[in-house]
Amino acid sequence: MKKPNFSHLSQLAKDSFSAVLAVAATALVLLLVRRDVVGEGVIALVFLMPVTWAAYRWGLAAGMSAALTAAFIFDFFFIPPFYSFTVGNLEGWLILVIFFAVAIIVVERIQSTLSRAQSSEQEAVMMYEFSTALAGLRSQDAITHSSARFIRLRFMAELVIVSTQLKNQTQPTVACEPQDKAAATTKPDRILPILNSWGLVGEVQIWCGAEITIPSIESRLMRNLALQIGLAIERVQITEYEFQRFSAHQIASE
Numbered sequence: 001m002k003k004p005n006f007s008h009l010s011q012l013a014k015d016s017f018s019a020v021l022a023v024a025a026t027a028l029v030l031l032l033v034r035r036d037v038v039g040e041g042v043i044a045l046v047f048l049m050p051v052t053w054a055a056y057r058w059g060l061a062a063g064m065s066a067a068l069t070a071a072f073i074f075d076f077f078f079i080p081p082f083y084s085f086t087v088g089n090l091e092g093w094l095i096l097v098i099f100f101a102v103a104i105i106v107v108e109r110i111q112s113t114l115s116r117a118q119s120s121e122q123e124a125v126m127m128y129e130f131s132t133a134l135a136g137l138r139s140q141d142a143i144t145h146s147s148a149r150f151i152r153l154r155f156m157a158e159l160v161i162v163s164t165q166l167k168n169q170t171q172p173t174v175a176c177e178p179q180d181k182a183a184a185t186t187k188p189d190r191i192l193p194i195l196n197s198w199g200l201v202g203e204v205q206i207w208c209g210a211e212i213t214i215p216s217i218e219s220r221l222m223r224n225l226a227l228q229i230g231l232a233i234e235r236v237q238i239t240e241y242e243f244q245r246f247s248a249h250q251i252a253s254e
Helices: 006-031 040-058 060-078 090-135 140-155 220-253
Strands: 159-164 173-177 190-196 199-207
Touching: 006 040, 006 060, 040 060, 040 090, 060 090, 090 140, 090 220, 140 159, 140 173, 140 199, 140 220, 159 220, 190 220, 199 220
Parallel strands: none
Antiparallel strands: 159 173, 159 199, 190 199
């Protein structure tokens, strides 16, 4: 059974409390202004500011805490009858419901945008590291083994097997990580084809293992990983072809 991460829970509690304080501070400023000077619509817009800030600064839990707190304070202090959680008319209900719905949508959209940005940044870093690791390799065997090692370490997979086979080869070049791992008796969780200009040149087989989540083969990250392997194999093929042409030309000139 997985133990709870108390440090993480403590940080969530602190962030949520900070979000509640931000909403309370906003309410205090609004209370200093006469209620007949600004209407409920303006007050609702003002309350969206700390909710948005909390979601951006402290995350989803803090954003939700801020939205709930803002809704309760809005109802208690700024919707008649005042100093009560009772809503006296339909207009008040509509304002409260619309405010809370908009606040939740704002929090969700902010978190979705931040998550996509963070995911894109992590993918970019991973692809840079992978392309750099493959750039200096000059053999098919080195590319195959380096790819298997990199994919296993980055995804914490139980087993990764990378096999590549060119048209002029009778046997594929196979790399298994970890090297001392016994052959798997189950089907791989992911099978990723390796393609380049010459067509299919191999595949990556990944066994995820328990409690490990790996992107699908249709994801941009997995397609880019396979593309980098294919390009590295293609570079080796071109180098070997040019070397063979040069050697043949040297022999012919002699």
